[in-house]
Amino acid sequence: MEYNPKNIEKKWQEHWKTNDSFEPSEDFSKEKKYILSMFPFPSGRLHMGHVRNYSISDAFARYHRQQGKNVLHPIGFDSFGMPAENAAIKNGSHPKGWTYDNIDYMKNEFYSLGFSFSRKREMATSDELYTKFEQSFIIDMYEKGLLYREKGMLNWCPHDQTVLANEQVVDGCCWRCDTPIVKKEMNQYYFKITQYSDELLSDLKKLEGGWPKQVLTMQENWIGKSNGLAFDLEFDDASKEKLNAQFGGFDVFTTRPDTIYGVTYTALAPEHKIVAYMIENHLLSEEIVAAITKMKNTSSIDRQKEKSGLSLGLNVVHPLTGKSVPVWIANFVLMDYGSGAVMAVPAHDDRDWDFAKKYDLEITSVIRPFDGELSLDAAFTEVGELFNSADFDGMNSKKAQYDVIKTFEDKDIGKKTTNYKLKDWGVSRQRYWGAPIPFIHCSDCGLVMEKKENLPIALPEDVEINGEGSPLENHPTWKHCKCSQCGKDAVRETDTMDTFVQSSWYFLRFCASPQNWEKEAFSKEQIKYWMGVDQYIGGIEHAILHLLYARFFTKVFRDLGYVDFDEPFDKLLTQGMVLKDGSKMSKSKGNTVDPDAIIEKYGADTARLFILFAAPPTQELEWNDSGVEGAHRFVKRFYERSSNVVKTDKIPTITHSSLNKEEKFARKKVYEALVRATEVYQERYTFNTMIAGVMEAMNALNLQTNAKVWSEGYWILSSIMEPVIPHTCWEISHEYFSLNNLSAQKVLDEVFAQESVTLGVSINGKRRGEVEVAIDASNDDILAAAKEVVAKWLDGQTILKEIVVPKKLVNFVIKG
RNA sequence: GCGACCGUGGUGGAACGGUAGACACGCUACCUUGAGGUGGUAGUGCUUUCGGGUGUGGGGGUUCAAAUCCCCCCGGUCGCACCA
Structure with missing residues (x-):
């Protein structure tokens, strides 16, 4: 029986296709599993990252199908986007033709890998x-x-x-x-999206445990909530006059209200409306206007290099002390955060310190360490004790934050405010x-x-499509239409939507039954049954963009009454990148490995096995050609050794006690592999260790010759390997088991029963030997036997403590 | 700067406080073979006077017992980054 992956794989791919083997049932009384990989952009060909992504989701999908679940494992294409247009500009193709050709090609690649997608729910967002x-x-x-x-x-x-x-x-x-x-x-x-800032943040708690911590933190940081005090700084009379009484003052936001008595200047963003007014009304010298213009036109990267600013010749009144405070423009003040203006406390903020030093502005300290001297070489940004702060003197600076806010609120000159870094999502393209x-x-x-x-x-x-301007805008007729309200001539919007809009709800569309495909996006009943996604799998690169937008859409759809849950993805697995020679595979580096070539040479099962065996799914995976050959050898061996199996429709019954040592050992290894597989598929997702367990079981089977043990072993092993190397396992299962073993397998406890057990014996935690004892030996017997084994180490020593860890080890604690 | 994750043989990686290095790759020797591949057997952390010693980035701690838990340091990867 020679292993011929080409024939086997083709045969089963045909079988699955003609039998609609992987279509989910419409019977909503069954327990469901929704397994989803992030759908691909149809760039032309699959790369190894795709192969990894879908090998993982396919393993989950096939496993849950074996467990009798109703599994939805769909595939689609995120098919709008720039590369289609770039290709059009470059080689004159039409974006639509280019896209759908790519989709056809990639679909073939998918099915040549044996992925168990629902074919009837395939779709493209274009x-x-x-x-x-x-x-x-x-x-x-x-x-x-x-x-x-x-x-x-x-x-x-x-x-x-x-x-x-x-x-x-x-x-x-x-x-x-x-x-x-x-x-x-x-x-x-x-x-x-900012309307949902708070909920997007607080609902991250609901995802704890199901999502990687890293992703939750990234989202949290991106939303960037901070609490503080917002208040008005009022111009003095001379400044108001200068501004033609157009402005009474401006708003600032601070997270450090405790430093309020240390304010020695304030700073506006160069884009601030007061600055714009002053420029328009020629209230600033040409020199200053030129400097501001230059500042505004500097790229954000350059703007971060060095702090710079200009005095506006205006002053505001400190809200508590009444002191005059100068107003500056500073390049580090961002127009799109808070109000685009800050109060500056150089003594207690690094940025304000740098700026004050550069322009020789006053620095007033108001917080000192609880013990030790206050250094005047740098800003003191720790918690400390307030001084120079009137009624707040002596207070802990952390606590003073609340008290200062309260004072502002009592006097009605400011209030507690929350700011977010998250901005509204601009979607026109x-x-x-x-x-x-x-x-x-x-x-x-x-x-x-x-x-x-x-x-x-x-x-x-x-x-x-020539790369100049918007093709829809330039189209001679498309934009002309009738107004939907008055019926008069009007023009269409020629902007199109960001492609992230499509990927924000595709997982809901997959829930729609294909027979209602045309009629509705999805029905409430279908959504209720299939959502949320039980396991979502994709790259960490989508940790912010896609996942944040999809969460936002889910909440919007809920508020529109389409769905009745808050979060779309119950569990998220972020797969690691596929590397070659230590760096990410990319065309420019010339270190890519083409999946088609691997399938051609070794078959799909080898590719899938290697990719799941080489590393746990969340880790980076180093591509290794000889590792692939190793995987191939295993699949081949697995297939060829199945000739030891005797045909049977049900799992053979074996009288365990009548077996010899090797046979018992083989059974134990097989069932250990099964126990591990269950753990891996359901909780740990470390497919590499599951495969290692199967390899161990194979090695053990090979040490004995009992046909029944072989048959039982293959019944179980080809069941647990089917999610990984499906073609080979279906072939074996069909040949010997009438496909009856591709289902949930029961663990037989009897194979784990042992008459004796080997314990490690250590002294002071250092391993000194091992001892074999009867499984039911008493602690005293164990200790006696163990002492014999390590007698030479114990000679003349006083044993202070004896520890027996059942079935594991014995530890003696001796003096010295 | 802030945050998250990580650091184990020649390599990928096992070990969910309990015999470190499972499983595999690679390598060495041998058997099978006309040769190559396949398949098989044995070996493979380092060191050794063959008793042992030593070993999970470094240092300390908790524990009968630490790769694993805690603290400090070093190194790496990723994300955010003048967010007031």
Whole structure:
């Protein structure tokens, strides 16, 4: 029996396809499992990261199917996005053709790996049907006030010619093409994600235990909640006059109200509206205006390099002391956080300190250490004791924060405030290959929504894509339409949506029964049954963007009445990257391994086995060619040794007591592998250790010749390996077991019964020998036997303590 | 700077306070083979005077017992980063 992966794999892939083997049942009384891998972008070919991702989810899906669960394991494609347009610009292909060709190719790759996806629920987010339902949700969100249009300074990528969300700007550059971002003022649609800031933060608690801590922390930091005091700083009379009485003062926010008596200057962001007013009304010298303009045009990276600022020649009044405090502009004050203005306490804040030193501003200390001297070489930012602070003198600075806030609230000059780093999600993209935003601009009615019955607003196919401007804007006819309200000539919105909108609800779409596919996005009943996703698997790179947006959409859908839960993904597994020669596989580094070539050479089962065996799923995985060969040898051995099995329709019954030592050992190893497999599939996800257990069992089986033990062993081992190397296991199972063993397996306790057990014997925790004792030996007998074994170590020593750990070891504590 | 995770043979990795290095790769020797591959047998942390000694980044602590728990330091990876 020679192992021929090509024949076996093709045979079973055909079988699964023709028999609809992996379609979930519509019987909602069954216990369900929803296993989902993050869906791929159809870039053209699968890479090893994909293979790893889907090998993991497929193992889960197949395992739960064996356990009799109703399993939903769908696949789709996140198929809108820039690369389709880039390909169009580069080689003249049409984004749609390019995308769907890629999808076809990748689907074949998926099925050649034997993944058990529901074929009937395959979809792509660029399908018009998907766009139709999405646009309908967008209209709902607009009606709820969760989507709005506003002019703002946006992140503009000059290369991709589009706006980016804050989350898509990485180190000041475009997340896709690495081009430095410039700020541009434009109209833009925003999702009001900030309305959910608090809930997105507090619901992270519900995910504890199910999600990796790292991801929860990243989301927490991204939302960035901080509590503090907001208050008004009022201009003195001379400053008010200078500003033509247009401004009475400005708002500042601080998380350190305890340092209020240490305020010696205040600083505005260069983009602050007071600064803008002063420039417009020529209240500043040309020199200063030039410096401000330069500051504003500096990229955010450069702006971080050195602090700089300018005095505005204005003063405010300290709210508690009445002292005059100068107003500056500072490049480190961010317009989009808080109010774009800060009170500065150089004595107790590093940034304020640097700035004060550079411009020789006053520094007033108000907190000193509880013991020891206050150093005047740097800002003192620890907790300490207040001084120079009137009524608050002597108070613990931590406690004083509450008292100062209370004082401001009592006097009605400020209040406790919470700020978030999270910003509203800008979703317009000035690109073609995306879902059109279903709005209309009417010269009479303003911004109006398209009527739902006219959805989808589909993309025109005859477009010119040359990288200049928005193809929809440039299209001769597409944007012209009738106003949905007054019926007069109007124009469509030509912006399309960020592709993260599609991935924010695709997991809900998969819950829809294919027979209702056309009619509805999903039904409440289907959602109720299938959601939440029991196990979600994907890369850590989506820890913020996708997962935050999907959580946001879930909460919005809940408030729109479509779903009745708060969080979409119960359990999240973030897989590690696939590396080659120590770094991430990438075309530019030339260290990629093509999955197709591996399947061609060794078969899909080898690829799957290697990828699950080489490392636990959450860790990085180093690709290793000889490791792949090792995996291949195992699959081959596993298949070829099945010739020791005798055909049977049910698991053989064996009288354990009549077996010899090797046979008993083999059975024990087989059942140990089963116990471990259960643990791994249900809790630990360390497939590498499960596979190691199967290898041990195989090694043990090979030391004996009992056909019944072989048959029982294969009955169990091919069942627990089926989620990993499905083709080989189905072939074996079909050949010998009529496919009856691919189901939940029972553990037989009798095989673990032992007459004797070997204990380690140690002295002072140091292993000195081992002793074999009867399983039911008393502690005294064990100790006596153990003492004999280590007699030479105990000679002339006083035993202070004797410890017996049942079935593990004996430890003697001796003096010295 | 802040936060999270991690540090075990030549390599990937086991060990959920209880015999460190399971399982595999690699390597060495031998058997099978015309050769290569496959398959098989034995060995493989370091060191050794063959008794043993020593060993999980370094130092300390808790414990009868620590790779594992606690503290400090060193190193690495990732994320955030002038967020007031």
